Amino acid sequence: MEVDLHINQLVKNPKQLDNYAILNxxxxxxxxxxxxxxxxxxxxxVFIHGVGEGILKEELRYLFNxxxxxxxxxAEYQKYGLGATEVYVYQNP
Numbered sequence: 001m002e003v004d005l006h007i008n009q010l011v012k013n014p015k016q017l018d019n020y021a022i023l024n025x026x027x028x029x030x031x032x033x034x035x036x037x038x039x040x041x042x043x044x045x046v047f048i049h050g051v052g053e054g055i056l057k058e059e060l061r062y063l064f065n066x067x068x069x070x071x072x073x074x075a076e077y078q079k080y081g082l083g084a085t086e087v088y089v090y091q092n093p
Contacts, residue, residue: 003033004048005056026056031063034087038069043089046075050083060085 005026007014014022030047037045049056064072064087075084 001033001037001042001045002048003030003045005030006048006050023056023059027059027063030060034063034067034070034089037087038067038089038091041089041091043091045087045089046080046084047087048075048080048084051081057085 007017007022007026010025010029011017017025026049033047034045036042047060049060061072064070064085069090070087071090072085072087074082075086
């Protein structure tokens, strides 16, 4: 499962949003997709966040740390460069 968090993938007209609104929308999307993956027992999710200044990446890691059943790593460099984080969900059978 891949989730592209680039703002132009989430809304039609991103120019109407300020940076705070963009970040909140990206984080809400990530949380919703992560919760969906957990509910559907999807074990691996790649969040594509881009490189930028690293704010979204740091906020995503803060979000991921709130979950006790996941581990996250930088995604495969050859495929995503430095702009993605891979999340593994560990669930009881």
